[in-house]
Amino acid sequence: MMKAEQLEVGGATSKVSTRVGSNKGISAMDLVLRIVGVVGTLGSSIAMGTTEQTLPFFTRFVRFNAQYDDFPSFRLFVIVNAIVCAYFVLTIPLSIVHVMRSAARGSRILLVILDTVMLALLTAGASTATSIVYLAHNGNNSANWLPVCQQFNDFCQRASGSLIGSFGGIVVFILLILLAAIALSRQRKHSL
Amino acid sequence: MMKAEQLEVGGATSKVSTRVGSNKGISAMDLVLRIVGVVGTLGSSIAMGTTEQTLPFFTRFVRFNAQYDDFPSFRLFVIVNAIVCAYFVLTIPLSIVHVMRSAARGSRILLVILDTVMLALLTAGASTATSIVYLAHNGNNSANWLPVCQQFNDFCQRASGSLIGSFGGIVVFILLILLAAIALSRQRKHSL
Numbered sequence: 001m002m003k004a005e006q007l008e009v010g011g012a013t014s015k016v017s018t019r020v021g022s023n024k025g026i027s028a029m030d031l032v033l034r035i036v037g038v039v040g041t042l043g044s045s046i047a048m049g050t051t052e053q054t055l056p057f058f059t060r061f062v063r064f065n066a067q068y069d070d071f072p073s074f075r076l077f078v079i080v081n082a083i084v085c086a087y088f089v090l091t092i093p094l095s096i097v098h099v100m101r102s103a104a105r106g107s108r109i110l111l112v113i114l115d116t117v118m119l120a121l122l123t124a125g126a127s128t129a130t131s132i133v134y135l136a137h138n139g140n141n142s143a144n145w146l147p148v149c150q151q152f153n154d155f156c157q158r159a160s161g162s163l164i165g166s167f168g169g170i171v172v173f174i175l176l177i178l179l180a181a182i183a184l185s186r187q188r189k190h191s192l
Numbered sequence: 193m194m195k196a197e198q199l200e201v202g203g204a205t206s207k208v209s210t211r212v213g214s215n216k217g218i219s220a221m222d223l224v225l226r227i228v229g230v231v232g233t234l235g236s237s238i239a240m241g242t243t244e245q246t247l248p249f250f251t252r253f254v255r256f257n258a259q260y261d262d263f264p265s266f267r268l269f270v271i272v273n274a275i276v277c278a279y280f281v282l283t284i285p286l287s288i289v290h291v292m293r294s295a296a297r298g299s300r301i302l303l304v305i306l307d308t309v310m311l312a313l314l315t316a317g318a319s320t321a322t323s324i325v326y327l328a329h330n331g332n333n334s335a336n337w338l339p340v341c342q343q344f345n346d347f348c349q350r351a352s353g354s355l356i357g358s359f360g361g362i363v364v365f366i367l368l369i370l371l372a373a374i375a376l377s378r379q380r381k382h383s384l
Contacts, residue, residue, distance in 0.1 A: 066334065070332070070335070071334070071335070072326070073323050073326075105377050108377070109373045112370075113369075113370050113373065116308070116366050116369045116370070119308065119312060119315075120311060120312075120362055120365075120366065123311075123315040123316050124319040125319075126316075127315070127317075127319045127320045128319045128320065128323040130320070131265050131320040132327075134265075135324075135327070135337075136335065140262070142258065142262035143262070143263070143338075144338065144340075145327075145335070145338075146337075148336075173308075173312075174305075174308050174312060177304065177369065178304075178308070180373070181300075181305065181372070181376060182301060184373060184376045184377045185297050185300070185301055
């Protein structure tokens with residue numbers, strides 16, 4: 001009865017205890033990656049959210065002032081990064097539980113699924129913002145969209161820079177899913 | 193010795209044979225989802241790649257002819273969808289192997305990682321194209337980018353429609369990663 005309960009909770013049997021250390025390492029890396037993700041996405045969100053430039057002169061095509069929320073894509077970028085940052089913070093406790101109890105299974109699967117959804121969300125936000133940054137730098141002749149970066153240079157520099165943290169977050173998610181897949185399969189291997 | 197070799201190949205021991213059927217079901221769903229993915233991404237790629245409109249009249253802002261490769265994002269979208277479609281086709285044989293040999297482990301982990309990378313790639317392509325479609329429909333007042341869809345209505349309709357297959361592909365990838373995580377963890381559970 002006691003043993004069955006253990007299996008229900010985390011599957012930690014004495015058979016796996018010899019190699020549990022390796023999954024502990026994976027869980028610790030998981031924790032570190034999540035902290036890196038918090039820093040990256042928080043930085044991106046703040047950097048983009050505070051992007052603003054007021055020009056000292058007037059031109060025919062642009063207004064005096066450029067703000068991040070003049071572009072819906074940049075607004076989306078800030079919101080998505082904030083959501084993903086909050087998600088990272090909320091999953092850190094679960095990650096700590098995984099370090100202590102390496103054989104946890106159900107919660108690992110839950111994390112893989114949520115990580116995958118968040119990866120898709122963050123990638124969507126980052127690439128939408130990237131395409132607008134690209135358009136601001138280069139414009140588009142066919143559609144007659146002019147490159148606004150010629151006027152708002154500082155604005156564009158800052159918006160481009162704020163993408164970095166987000167792409168770091170995407171790499172973090174890919175590594176997290178990789179580690180979780182290895183951890184899930186290892187549990188089986190060493191319990192044989 | 194014989195048993196050790198079996199473990200090396202696929203981990204198919206007599207202990208798991210009673211519940212192997214459940215993973216067979218997951219593998220079969222994996223196969224079906226990949227075929228859905230091929231159809232979706234191929235459709236998206238072809239629909240966007242053949243998008244073109246020639247106007248019967250002349251306006252001040254736009255050229256007579258609009259093609260998908262006037263926009264770098266749409267070109268990226270076609271290329272990404274073609275890559276993902278080829279990836280789906282290439283992984284179908286591996287998926288068939290998984291249906292026949294449910295206990296395969298290493299190849300499942302490999303697929304999870306590749307699926308994750310392809311998910312990020314497809315999401316990036318689809319959201320970049322979406323942001324340009326949005327811009328073409330609504331324009332942007334701050335940057336003085338005019339909505340070109342008012343002139344090129346058919347072009348925009350077709351470009352918008354071609355996004356659907358790609359977003360279907362994203363859903364397919366999320367389901368595939370979910371199924372793989374469940375399959376990987378089940379192998380462990382039933383081998384205890």
